[in-house]
Amino acid sequence: MxxxxxxxxxxxxxxxxxxxxxxxxxxxxxxxSSNVLPAPLAVVSAGVELFESGELMTNLTISLYRATVGFVIGGGIGFILGLLTGLSKTCRLLLDSTIQMIRNIPHLALIPLVIAWFGIDEVSKIFLVAIGVMFPVYVNTLHGIIGVDSDLIEMGKIYQLSKWQLYTNIIFPSALPSILVGIRYALGVMWTTLIVAETIASDSGIGYMAMNAREFMQMDVIVLSILLYAILGKISDLIAKYFEDITLAWRDL
Missing domain, CATH: 1.20.5 (Single alpha-helices involved in coiled-coils or other helix-helix interfaces)
Known part of the structure; x- marks a missing residue:
């Protein structure tokens, strides 16, 4: 075993x-050729050098900060909107159509507008990440809630559960698998958005480090930056999967 x-x-x-x-x-x-793709050992060597100089940890910390804050804000908004539209038919009729229209606008196409609004400061990157993360969480939260088995809800009413008990004991647990799928998908969108935001309009972060390396044809640093994004994406997905295994442990009973 x-x-x-x-x-x-x-x-x-x-x-x-x-x-x-x-x-x-x-x-x-x-x-x-090393000019096309440097060897893994060369990439590791570049990483060690940047770590010793402090540049790597500085840019890594900044990127993690942007990703985390943007994810919390966007995910929180998406979750709340998903709850409102899922639990209330009136809110669904009022909000869902508008949200779906906005969702169909590629959020990365907003970069010129966001730069005009916020410049290249932290707000612009966090705003883009939040927008990108919000919709996957919203759609999956809404889908999870409206997909709850009506027989379970009816059974809860028969047992005279209050609205709060009905939500906490039946609706939310039943919708949780779909919500967690949305969170895992949103984590991928989070890193994709941050990569683009940091390479187009930034003066710090992993994406900036890659673009700065491009100016000096430092292929090892460019590849290192790409691998860092891949590793961070994998780690964030593993964390999400860990919480998924804990919260959905009842499925294995």
């Missing part, structure tokens, strides 16, 4: 490890 558990944890990392090994071998045999 324990052996299977260890294998299940290691297996997802097998393909990335094989790719890195093949990448290093191809670079060592000069099959891949």
């Amino acid at each position: 324990k052996r299977n558990s260890v294998a299940s944890q290691l297996l997802p990392w097998l393909i990335p490890l094989i790719i890195i090994i093949l990448w290093q071998i191809a670079s060592s045999l000069t099959w891949i």
Whole structure:
């Protein structure tokens, strides 16, 4: 049992490890030019150098701050709107159509307008992340609530549960799987939005570090920045999955 558990944890990392090994071998045999794609060891070396200078941690901290604040604001707004439209038919008729129209506007197309409003300060990046995160959380929260089995709600009414008890004991637990899917999807949107925002209009962060490296053709730093985004995305997804396993443990009973 324990052996299977260890294998299940290691297996997802097998393909990335094989790719890195093949990448290093191809670079060592000069099959891949360092001007096109530097070797993994060169990327690690660049990371160590930037870490020792303090530049890496500074930019990493700034990017994490932008991502976290934007996610909390956008996710919170999306969740509240999803609750309102899901629990109230009047709110759904009033708000959902407008929200869906706004959702169909690519939020990254707002970058010129956001820069005109907020400049390239922190507010612009946080605003874009919040907008990008809000809609996946909203849609999945709404879908989860309106998808609750009507028989369960009817059973709750038969047992004379109050509206609050009906929500906490039946509606929210039933909608939670859909809400968590929205959160996991929103985390991916969060990093995608931040990458674009930091490479187009920023003077700090991982994206800025990559664009600054491009000016000096530092391919190892550019690749390092891309890998950092991938690692951060993977870590955030693992955290979300961990909370999903905890909150939905009842499914395995």
